[in-house]
Structures are given as structure tokens and as C-alpha cells.
Amino acid sequence: MDKKPVIAPKGRQQPRVKIEDVARKANVSPATVSRVLNHPDIVRPELRDRVMRHINDLAYTRDSAARALKSGRMRTVGVIVPTLALGIFAEGVEALQNRLSESGYTLFIANSQYDQRREFQELQSLIERGIDGIVLVGASHGRELRSLIEQAGVPVITTYVAKAGGGIPAIGIDNESATREMTEYLLRLGHVRFGAIANVVAASNDRSRARLEGIQRALSDAGLPLKPTQIVKADYSLAQGRSALRQLLTDHPDTTAVICTTDTLAIGAMAEARKMGLAVPATLSITGFDDVELAAQMDPPLTTVSVPAAEIGRGAADYLINAIAGSPVPRSVVLPYRLVMRSSSAPPRPSVRPARRGRSRDH
Amino acid sequence: MDKKPVIAPKGRQQPRVKIEDVARKANVSPATVSRVLNHPDIVRPELRDRVMRHINDLAYTRDSAARALKSGRMRTVGVIVPTLALGIFAEGVEALQNRLSESGYTLFIANSQYDQRREFQELQSLIERGIDGIVLVGASHGRELRSLIEQAGVPVITTYVAKAGGGIPAIGIDNESATREMTEYLLRLGHVRFGAIANVVAASNDRSRARLEGIQRALSDAGLPLKPTQIVKADYSLAQGRSALRQLLTDHPDTTAVICTTDTLAIGAMAEARKMGLAVPATLSITGFDDVELAAQMDPPLTTVSVPAAEIGRGAADYLINAIAGSPVPRSVVLPYRLVMRSSSAPPRPSVRPARRGRSRDH
DNA sequence: TTGTAAGCGTTATCAG
DNA sequence: CTGATAACGCTTACAA
Numbered sequence: 001m002d003k004k005p006v007i008a009p010k011g012r013q014q015p016r017v018k019i020e021d022v023a024r025k026a027n028v029s030p031a032t033v034s035r036v037l038n039h040p041d042i043v044r045p046e047l048r049d050r051v052m053r054h055i056n057d058l059a060y061t062r063d064s065a066a067r068a069l070k071s072g073r074m075r076t077v078g079v080i081v082p083t084l085a086l087g088i089f090a091e092g093v094e095a096l097q098n099r100l101s102e103s104g105y106t107l108f109i110a111n112s113q114y115d116q117r118r119e120f121q122e123l124q125s126l127i128e129r130g131i132d133g134i135v136l137v138g139a140s141h142g143r144e145l146r147s148l149i150e151q152a153g154v155p156v157i158t159t160y161v162a163k164a165g166g167g168i169p170a171i172g173i174d175n176e177s178a179t180r181e182m183t184e185y186l187l188r189l190g191h192v193r194f195g196a197i198a199n200v201v202a203a204s205n206d207r208s209r210a211r212l213e214g215i216q217r218a219l220s221d222a223g224l225p226l227k228p229t230q231i232v233k234a235d236y237s238l239a240q241g242r243s244a245l246r247q248l249l250t251d252h253p254d255t256t257a258v259i260c261t262t263d264t265l266a267i268g269a270m271a272e273a274r275k276m277g278l279a280v281p282a283t284l285s286i287t288g289f290d291d292v293e294l295a296a297q298m299d300p301p302l303t304t305v306s307v308p309a310a311e312i313g314r315g316a317a318d319y320l321i322n323a324i325a326g327s328p329v330p331r332s333v334v335l336p337y338r339l340v341m342r343s344s345s346a347p348p349r350p351s352v353r354p355a356r357r358g359r360s361r362d363h
Numbered sequence: 364m365d366k367k368p369v370i371a372p373k374g375r376q377q378p379r380v381k382i383e384d385v386a387r388k389a390n391v392s393p394a395t396v397s398r399v400l401n402h403p404d405i406v407r408p409e410l411r412d413r414v415m416r417h418i419n420d421l422a423y424t425r426d427s428a429a430r431a432l433k434s435g436r437m438r439t440v441g442v443i444v445p446t447l448a449l450g451i452f453a454e455g456v457e458a459l460q461n462r463l464s465e466s467g468y469t470l471f472i473a474n475s476q477y478d479q480r481r482e483f484q485e486l487q488s489l490i491e492r493g494i495d496g497i498v499l500v501g502a503s504h505g506r507e508l509r510s511l512i513e514q515a516g517v518p519v520i521t522t523y524v525a526k527a528g529g530g531i532p533a534i535g536i537d538n539e540s541a542t543r544e545m546t547e548y549l550l551r552l553g554h555v556r557f558g559a560i561a562n563v564v565a566a567s568n569d570r571s572r573a574r575l576e577g578i579q580r581a582l583s584d585a586g587l588p589l590k591p592t593q594i595v596k597a598d599y600s601l602a603q604g605r606s607a608l609r610q611l612l613t614d615h616p617d618t619t620a621v622i623c624t625t626d627t628l629a630i631g632a633m634a635e636a637r638k639m640g641l642a643v644p645a646t647l648s649i650t651g652f653d654d655v656e657l658a659a660q661m662d663p664p665l666t667t668v669s670v671p672a673a674e675i676g677r678g679a680a681d682y683l684i685n686a687i688a689g690s691p692v693p694r695s696v697v698l699p700y701r702l703v704m705r706s707s708s709a710p711p712r713p714s715v716r717p718a719r720r721g722r723s724r725d726h
Numbered sequence: 727t728t729g730t731a732a733g734c735g736t737t738a739t740c741a742g
Numbered sequence: 743c744t745g746a747t748a749a750c751g752c753t754t755a756c757a758a
Contacts, residue, residue, distance in 0.1 A: 020735080067736060070736050076492075090448060106473075125469060297601050297630075392729045397754085398727095429750070433752050
């Protein structure tokens, strides 16, 4: 009896079963075995069954490297997300993988940490791997990357945005329009002193940039353009949501509505508001973006924009599967977002103004 | 002279640059080009540089299928997680991918939705893809799956647990010991009426099962064994944390400490406690597990167990890289967890009991 | 140090 | 309907 050493044995295990082994056992040629697997309908049923039995007996599976070499197709798709730490991307990737898996594709994953150089490198590595399709996130991609894609001649789709430059097809939502609507909703409630917290620190985060533009545009159109100090830039952490709110209220203590470009920031802002003793929404309305699971469970529940991440993932999978097969595909797919009005937003308190203020009358 | 057949490989655009093209341009043999790429040190520098120039000129990259076929190595690793929706897994996958990428490996990802059958199928598909290593999650894997792994002869490691059955190496924490410590801490604070909320609904969630056992064992050892109604089973959603707390307090209104097997459940429980008007921690102590980003930002901040997810991901990558290379590898790696005492836990209020009691003297 | 040539396992073509 | 055979693009003995 051999005692298991702490050290893994270096030796290669028993050689893989190959098509020839099956052929020999079944007394047919390798070609026939191949046909049984790839075109069962052109093999005499009786023979087909016999071969199949041997295939199962030997637990034979085709070598994917050899298949890929022969056919030029890997049946593999790659995705590069900025990070998996954001639930919204994780959800999209999960849906993408599930749909691809149903169609016999396998998914390579990589992350760029919001760094365009890293994105390029990871993509290069994936292309060298011979992937048949590429899923990216966002609209901002260097022209270097676009020419890499072009040269590789691999179908690509970018996600979470409604359109992208360089002729790259996209599937996602119109981020700018979503925040514009959200802002208009707050305007209708009667707000006039706004603040925005936007995670536009990462150069490549065009989603948040578009969202910020939506806010700015709506407010400009309403004759209430945001001053630079009314916009606090942050990364995507909860803690930055807190400090951003604090800074915003230091500069503009009379703000009544804060629009955040992600739920994470909004949740941080709500936490800070609570700590500062500000009632949400009585004193301050706060809104987010993404509709993460927690949003609905906050106290008060967070008003936000729901992003159909799973649908984006599935749509990207379908797009690529069709494109790879040479089937016709749409140029772009704009998915609907959904404004979810919850209790973190309300009309501003009428009595907020400077001077001494009497007791609030509304409750 | 064999001209290229009229029927080009379906769908391929301009034929790929191959090693022979580079060789011709550089006036060397294909073997030399190959050596420049794979063993640069054994090629005369001058020649090497010339070849390199042509490689760059033509933007040549090796066909990975052909390489894999020849070498029997795909330089590819696969991971199967229950879901990416849990930040803890997303974080681990991200770290895993980053480390693998540094070593020239690419990561296939799949998810099982906590379903052992799906896990088996996904693994089968990955193995057919010729992956060189496998990362799994948790200790519970059917013997069918284990024999599949054995037969494939591919290195494997399972994560987030300290040990697994079937001789599978593991990297992770001792979940049972962690909750035992947490429970003992609450006992030391003076709690005697406990409740547990555990996401043990998914049959394959052995992490939470182990955590629950840790709680039970500590309480049994303290002579305070949990009754079945003191244990509420849930899935891993925030909403279930809410309803679980409500149910627990319906059955045992005098509970002073609730131990949850995940932060998500704990956060749900805290939300519900607030809604019910129960002060945390004054009336009720609540603890979680995972130390997600939000835990520290809660009000009050959540006492929890910090799980080194990134370290687990990196460790799994290193393990596989070594195992694939035939280097010695440890049988298992137990990583330290960290109890993070925050303000959601405190001694029970002395005045909860029936009969009158003197004022507490300790403060 | 560089070139030649033999496969790696599969599948498509063509002949039987 | 089935069998022999020639690639697919690359790496690595082995030869020069």
C-alpha cells in the first residue's frame, strides 16, 4: 500500500482515450467514430449504436484542442468586466455564462480594474486563446483595442450602455436618459437645491459619466445648472459615499436632494445622513442607481433606477451566438430601465430656509 | 502545387498569420521562430531580434489550439462557484483570475446555483475543454464528481473550507471554529438566550452547515443547547434574514443574541429589528459572517467574522500553478479568519428578566 | 546554433 | 454507408 506523499506526483496519469482506441474496440475506422459523434444521421443505426456503446464504455470525449485546430472554432467566449466586486457585473456575468453554457460555449473571464491598459492586455491574451466572441463593458475603449478586435475578426458586443463608439454593437440602457428622468422627477417634487455624487474617478467609467451628464442636462434645462462644488466625485465605495455627502453638505448645507450615480454611493450617503441627524427624506432626498438587493431593504427604502443586468447578460450571449453562427444580428439593443420610486425621496420640506426656523409643521 | 481549396473554412476572414509566414519573411525555419518564442535564450541574439521584428510586423500570435494539441497543456484553469451574486465569491474569483493571469493562465468560469448536478455537468464540460486545473467551492461534492476529477487526472483544489472529503485539498477557513468562537464571545458577554439564523437550505452549502454546528456545539458545551425552534433556516437573501428574525422572536421573544451564518442574513435581521423597534445591541445583539463591505457601515456597525476571500483566491491560483508544474504543494491550507467585534453586539440588558433585579453594577 | 521532419487527435474529402 | 488519407499549426527530437 502506498502512503500518499505530501508532494504531488509529477507523473502524467494514464494517457487519454483517443478516437482510435474507440475505433479499434468497435472494429471500425476512426472516421466512423467521428461521424457517429458529429453526423449520427449518416451512419447505419445498428453500427452507430455499437460505436456509441464503446464510446460510453471507454468514457471517450473528444480532445477539444484537436477539434479547435481542425475547425478553427474554440466554442469559447471571453468577457472582461471592470470588476466583479460590483453586484451588477457579477449578475450580468452569471446570466451570460448560463446562457452560453446552454449553447455549448464556455466562458473565459477577466477583469480590468477600470484600467484601459489592463483591459487591452487581457483582451489580447483572450484573443490569443482563440476565443470566438468578446463581451466588454462600457463605451470607452481605446482605438488600440478597437483595432485589435478588428484585426482578430472576432464578434464583439459591449454591455450596460446603449451605444458605443467605433462601430461596436451594444446592449444596455441609456444611462443619461435614466438620470435625466430621475432628476426631472425630483424637480417635479419641488426640489431646487441639488447635489450630485458621481463615481467618475476611474477614467473609463463612462456609465457614471453619462449618468452625471443626464443630471446636469436636466438641471440646466430647468435653469438650475449645477456648480462644480455641487458635484462630488468619488470612486465606487460605500465609504466614499459617506464622505462625499459630508463634503457636499459642508459646501451646500441647504441641499435638499442628492442624486448618486450608484446605489453604493447612495447607501453610503444615507448612512452618513443618519449619522448627521438628517432625516431622509424629510430633510434630504437621496436617490441611487442600479437597484441592488439592499436598496429595497434600506430604511427608508431607496429610490433608484433598476438596471436589467441579467437581461443584458443573456442578450449579449444570444448576440454572440448568432454572430458566430453567421446569423443576422441587430446593430444594438437598448433595454428599458425602470425608475423605482421608494421612500428615500419626497418633496422638500417647505420650511428649510436659512434664518431661524420655526418648528416643522409637516408630520 | 496545392492551391487553397475553393471552400474556405467557414466564416474565417483573412487567413491567420502562421509561423511559416513569419519564417519565410525572416528567412529562417519555422522551428527557429518557434524557438524565439519559447526558448529565446538558445537563439543567437542577432537572429532572435530579426525574427522578433518580423513577428511584430506581422502581428503574429501562436495558435493556442495547435499549441495545446502539441503540448497537452491548455494553460487554462476552471472555477465553479455556487453563484457570483455573493460578494465573497466574486472577490475570490477576481483574485484568482488576477493571479492566474500573471502566470499566463486564463480562467474559465461557471456557476452551479448550489446544485450538485449542475456542478457536475459544468465540470464535465470544463474537463472536456482540457483545463489544466480546477477550483471548486466547499466540501460537499458527490462521489460521481470526485471520480470524474480522478479520472481526468487534473489537479483540483476546493475553497472557503479548511478541509474536504475524498482527498481533495482545500484552502480556506475553519467555519465551525469561527462560529464557535463567536458564540463563546457572546456567552462571555453574558448572553443565555440565543437564536441562530442559518442559510442551510441549499443542500450543498456545507459552509453554513459547519457554521451552524459551531454555534450548536459551543452552546451545548455551555449547557444551553439550542432547541429546533431557536434555529431558523433561510436561503441567502436579505429578505429572508428579516422574516427569519421575525419568526425567531415570535417563538422566543426573550432572545438576546442572534447569530447569523452570513452578513446578508444579519443585515436583514438588523433591518427587521429596527422596524420592530428593537434596539441593537441594547435589546438584541446580532452577529454576521463574511465581513462584507457594508458590515462596517451599518448602524450600528456589524460584529462579524472576516473571511480572507482574496487570499483564498490567490492561494488557490498558486496551488494549481504549482501542482500543474509538478512542484510540491501542501495538502491543505487553513487560513486564519478574524472575529471583528463591532457595536452590534454587547452584553444583554440586565433588566430583561421577569422578577425584579438590582441595578447592574458593572459599567 | 539552426534546419528537417514527425507527429499531437480530429475531421473533411474522396475513393471504394 | 464506410474506410483511408491528408491536412489543421505548432513543437521538439534529431540531424546537420
